[in-house]
Amino acid sequence: xxxxxxxxxxxxxxxxxxxxxxxxxxxxxxxxxxxxxxxxxxxxxxxxxxxxxxxxxxxxxxxxxxxxxxxxxxxxxxxxxxxxxxxxxxxxxxxxxxxxxxxxxxxxxxxxxxxxxxxxxxxxxxxxxxxxxxxxxxxxxxxxxxxxxxxxxxxxxxxxxxxxxxxxxxxxxxxxxxxxxxxxxxxxxxxxxxxxxxxxxxxxxxxxxxxxxxxxxxxxxxxxxxxxxxxxxxxxxxxxxxxxxxxxxxxxxxxxxxxxxxxxxxxxxxxxxxxxxxxxxxxxxxxxxxxxxxxxxxxxxxxxxxxxxxxxxxxx
Amino acid sequence: xxxxxxxxxxxxxxxxxxxxxxxxxxxxxxxxxxxxxxxxxxxxxxxxxxxxxxxxxxxxxxxxxxxxxxxxxxxxxxxxxxxxxxxxxxxxxxxxxxxxxxxxxxxxxxxxxxxxxxxxxxxxxxxxxxxxxxxxxxxxxxxxxxxxxxxxxxxxxxxxxxxxxxxxxxxxxxxxxxxxxxxxxxxxxxxxxxxxxxxxxxxxxxxxxxxxxxxxxxxxxxxxxxxxxxxxxxxxxxxxxxxxxxxxxxxxxxxxxxxxxxxxxxxxxxxxxxxxxxxxxxxxxxxxxxxxxxxxxxxxxxxxxxx
Numbered sequence: 001x002x003x004x005x006x007x008x009x010x011x012x013x014x015x016x017x018x019x020x021x022x023x024x025x026x027x028x029x030x031x032x033x034x035x036x037x038x039x040x041x042x043x044x045x046x047x048x049x050x051x052x053x054x055x056x057x058x059x060x061x062x063x064x065x066x067x068x069x070x071x072x073x074x075x076x077x078x079x080x081x082x083x084x085x086x087x088x089x090x091x092x093x094x095x096x097x098x099x100x101x102x103x104x105x106x107x108x109x110x111x112x113x114x115x116x117x118x119x120x121x122x123x124x125x126x127x128x129x130x131x132x133x134x135x136x137x138x139x140x141x142x143x144x145x146x147x148x149x150x151x152x153x154x155x156x157x158x159x160x161x162x163x164x165x166x167x168x169x170x171x172x173x174x175x176x177x178x179x180x181x182x183x184x185x186x187x188x189x190x191x192x193x194x195x196x197x198x199x200x201x202x203x204x205x206x207x208x209x210x211x212x213x214x215x216x217x218x219x220x221x222x223x224x225x226x227x228x229x230x231x232x233x234x235x236x237x238x239x240x241x242x243x244x245x246x247x248x249x250x251x252x253x254x255x256x257x258x259x260x261x262x263x264x265x266x267x268x269x270x271x272x273x274x275x276x277x278x279x280x281x282x283x284x285x286x287x288x289x290x291x292x293x294x295x296x297x298x299x300x301x302x303x304x305x306x307x308x309x310x311x312x313x314x315x316x
Numbered sequence: 317x318x319x320x321x322x323x324x325x326x327x328x329x330x331x332x333x334x335x336x337x338x339x340x341x342x343x344x345x346x347x348x349x350x351x352x353x354x355x356x357x358x359x360x361x362x363x364x365x366x367x368x369x370x371x372x373x374x375x376x377x378x379x380x381x382x383x384x385x386x387x388x389x390x391x392x393x394x395x396x397x398x399x400x401x402x403x404x405x406x407x408x409x410x411x412x413x414x415x416x417x418x419x420x421x422x423x424x425x426x427x428x429x430x431x432x433x434x435x436x437x438x439x440x441x442x443x444x445x446x447x448x449x450x451x452x453x454x455x456x457x458x459x460x461x462x463x464x465x466x467x468x469x470x471x472x473x474x475x476x477x478x479x480x481x482x483x484x485x486x487x488x489x490x491x492x493x494x495x496x497x498x499x500x501x502x503x504x505x506x507x508x509x510x511x512x513x514x515x516x517x518x519x520x521x522x523x524x525x526x527x528x529x530x531x532x533x534x535x536x537x538x539x540x541x542x543x544x545x546x547x548x549x550x551x552x553x554x555x556x557x558x559x560x561x562x563x564x565x566x567x568x569x570x571x572x573x574x575x576x577x578x579x580x581x582x583x584x585x586x587x588x589x590x591x592x593x594x595x596x597x598x599x600x601x602x603x604x605x606x607x608x609x610x611x612x613x614x615x616x617x618x619x620x621x622x623x
Contacts, residue, residue, distance in 0.1 A: 159331050160338075161603040163562050164580075164596040168342050171584045171592065248459055252562075255461040256569060256581050268461070275465035275570070279473055279480075286465060297457040 033233070040310040047306020050299035057296060061115045069094030070105030072112055073263055079103055089284050098284035101277050109265055110288050116260060117247050117267040118296070120180065124246040125239045127185030132192025133228060133235055139193070140200025141223045151197065154190050162187040163249070167258055175261050180253075184246055192238055199234050203227055233311040241304035244297045251293065267293045320615055328608050335600045336386070340379050343589050369394065369590075392594035397586050403594035406579050411598075413483055414564050414575035417491050421499035421560060429503040430549060433510025437518060437545075438537060448507050455504030460563045464497040464570040481572040494567045501563075502556045509552055514545040551614050557606035561599055 042048055070076065076095070080103040089098040089106075097106040139150040166183040173179045203209065204227065212226045251268025253259035260266045267289050274286025357365070366372045370381065385391040392403035436448035458466075471493065472480035484490045517523060518541055526536045568577030576595060583591035 155327060156331050156334060159327070159604055159607060160335050161558065161561070161596075161600045164599055165335075165339065165342075167580075167584055168339055168592060168596060171587060172342055172589075252459065252461060252566065255566060258581070258584060271462060271465075275461075275468075278465060278469055283469075290462060293462070294457045301456060 037233070037307075037310040041306050044306040044309060046302045047309075050302035050306070053295060054299045054303065057114065057292070057299075058118065061111045061118075064111045065108065068096070068105060068107050068111070070108055072108045073104065076103040076105070089288075097288045098282070100273060100285055101282070106270075106285065106288060109270060110267075110292060113265045113267045113270045113289060114292050114296070116264060117250060117293075120184070120250045120266065121243040121247040121300075123181055124184040124188055124250075125242045127181070128188035128192045128242055129235055129239050131185065132189035133196050133231060135189065136193040136196025136198075137200050137223050137228050137231065140197035141204050141227055142219070143201075143204075147197075151194075154193055158190050163252075167253065167256075170253070170258050175258060177260075177264075180250070180259060184249060187249075188242060188246060192235070192242070195234060195238050196231055199231050200227055203230055237304060237308045237311055240300065240307050244300035244304075247293075247297065247300075267296075317615070321612055324608055324611055328604050332601055332604055333383075335604075336383055336597055337379065339593050339596050340382060343593055344375050344378075369396065386597065392597070393590050395583075395588055396590045397583065397588035403591050406583075406591055407576065407594065407598060410568075410574060410576035410579045413573050414568060414577060417494040417498065417567070417573070417575075418560055418564055420491065420495045421502075422556070424495055425499040425502040425506055425556060425560075426549075426553075428499075429506030430510050430546065432503075433507040433549075434514050434537070434542070434545070436507065437511045437514035440515065445511075448511055452504045452508040455501045458500070460497050460501060461566045461570070463500055464493070464567065467493050467497055468570075481570075483573045483575075490573075494571050494573060497570075498560055498563050498567050502559060506549055506552065506556070509548050510545065513548045514541065517541045517545045547614075547618055550610070550617055553613075554607045554610035557610065558603050561603055561606070 076093075076099055079093075079099055089096060093099075095105050095107060097110055100106050100109060135150065135154075139147045166187065169179055169183045209222060209226055212222050217225070247267075250259055250266060251271065254266050254268030255272040257272065260269055270289035271286060271293060274282075274289060277285050363372070370378060373381075382393065385393065390404070392407070394402050395406060398406075432444070432448050432451070436442075436445040439445060468480045471478045478489050478493055480493075482490055523536060523541055526540045527533075531539075564575060565577035565580055567573070568575035569581050572578065576599070579591065580595045580599075582588075583595070
């Protein structure tokens with residue numbers, strides 16, 4: 001958990017601290033890796049815009065409810081049965097994004113779905129960061145038989161078609177948040193473990209690790225205090241790119257009707273509902289969730305790409 | 317080469333066994349049983365049902381028999397839900413449908429994707445190139461479960477060209493949209509990979525030599541550049557295969573083709589454990605086998621790989 005908190009605080013700090021540097025009157029300071037990366041990231045327009053869009057979406061999901069006239073589960077009886085004619089997006093009725101097939105306000109539902117999709121993505125990615133980093137760092141650092149055993153295990157798990165196992169889990173243990181998170185966490189750390197292990201292999205022969213060993217630091221402490229902090233760059237990049245993948249995965253499962261259950265909803269579940277009612281001409285029911293979905297995925301992909309360019313000096 | 321295949325098999329077979337055992341154990345430790353439903357059955361009736369499905373034996377014996385029946389007889393046992401048919405019947409009914417459009421989707425993704433990518437690279441910065449790049453970016457954020465409704469909206473509801481679902485024994489107009497929905501993402505990714513590797517190859521020395529000795533442009537592309545440029549595409553075929561197996565669940569469900577994916581989701585919603593288990597294992601085995609074939613194919617094509 002510690003590593004995870006550090007990842008988040010450090011990225012937040014690096015993004016925030018990079019901004020004053022753009023101004024002409026910035027005082028001269030030492031240039032750390034994170035400061036450099038922050039400056040590079042800010043120069044990348046697509047990535048910067050993506051981050052701003054993401055902040056706007058998150059802000060919208062928290063501020064939006066104060067403006068909505070309808071709650072998530074309140075049913076508008078006046079339009080029921082005539083949703084196609086009367087349920088469209090309008091300011092007069094208070095349904096800014098229209099209403100869904102059973103008369104619930106889509107504005108509130110989209111906000112709720114966006115929040116849940118984002119939460120699933122970020123939490124799933126956080127699980128992957130913690131488990132994958134520790135697993136990969138330990139396997140890579142200690143090497144030898146432990147390494148081959150641990151990575152062979154990852155190989156075997158990796159080649160199991162996990163989507164089906166996840167669906168099995170969801171059916172057999174109930175379609176709850178906990179099972180969904182555990183299932184997604186179970187899958188998502190594998191790739192992270194591989195990436196981290198590879199990076200650890202190149203790090204462990206560096207002088208600073210040797211120096212730490214020579215001064216008598218215990219092996220596990222070397223891993224956590226000296227190797228893991230130096231992995232954070234690649235971990236942050238990978239975690240950012242993992243978030244949209246997990247959102248996609250969750251939406252896929254929700255689309256099949258096996259994911260988030262009513263009264264909760266996610267963007268995938270909303271898209272699924274919209275896809276069924278689209279034939280009555282209620283296009284707003286698929287349009288709004290789909291719009292949010294596409295914007296969020298685009299932003300995460302671009303932000304992840306920008307982070308990679310900023311933090312991985314090899315590719316420039 | 318044979319050593320390499322054996323090594324890969326040495327991973328693939330345990331993986332399959334792990335999948336079977338894990339799915340089976342999941343089914344065993346899940347709370348409740350498929351027969352504890354709305355009605356509380358008398359104890360004797362329940363005991364009879366358990367005996368009928370072999371659920372009264374110790375769990376390890378059930379597991380051993382289950383694995384043995386699959387490996388030796390390709391028998392996935394009876395369905396818990398439909399009394400008159402076995403899991404084998406369900407697979408025999410649904411699998412050919414999925415296989416048909418899956419095959420076409422694979423072909424379309426490969427042929428059109430490679431073609432688009434190669435043309436885009438050869439005519440860099442032309443409209444074909446921009447089209448290819450545009451499709452690639454679009455496909456990143458439009459997964460198959462988003463594309464399928466959009467296709468139905470355009471071609472069924474607005475243009476009335478194609479039927480919005482069903483199978484009708486695989487008549488061409490019923491197959492078109494499942495194929496597009498399933499292949500689009502992979503077509504775009506293949507085009508992107510083919511384009512970037514083709515660009516790299518076209519800038520290499522041996523292509524310059526081929527041009528310098530006066531070969532016509534199309535011969536340079538077809539005889540010299542194409543083969544090395546396709547290597548990265550071949551290595552991507554594994555993920556394509558796996559992704560299409562997963563994607564077929566969405567396509568089956570959305571287009572109501574009656575394919576194996578529709579059975580999978582329906583049995584999942586009905587808690588028909590034996591069918592879910594059978595389909596999971598079948599699709600899992602396909603995934604593992606597909607990965608194996610692609611790996612071997614790649615090692616065979618690329619002389620640089622030595623194991």
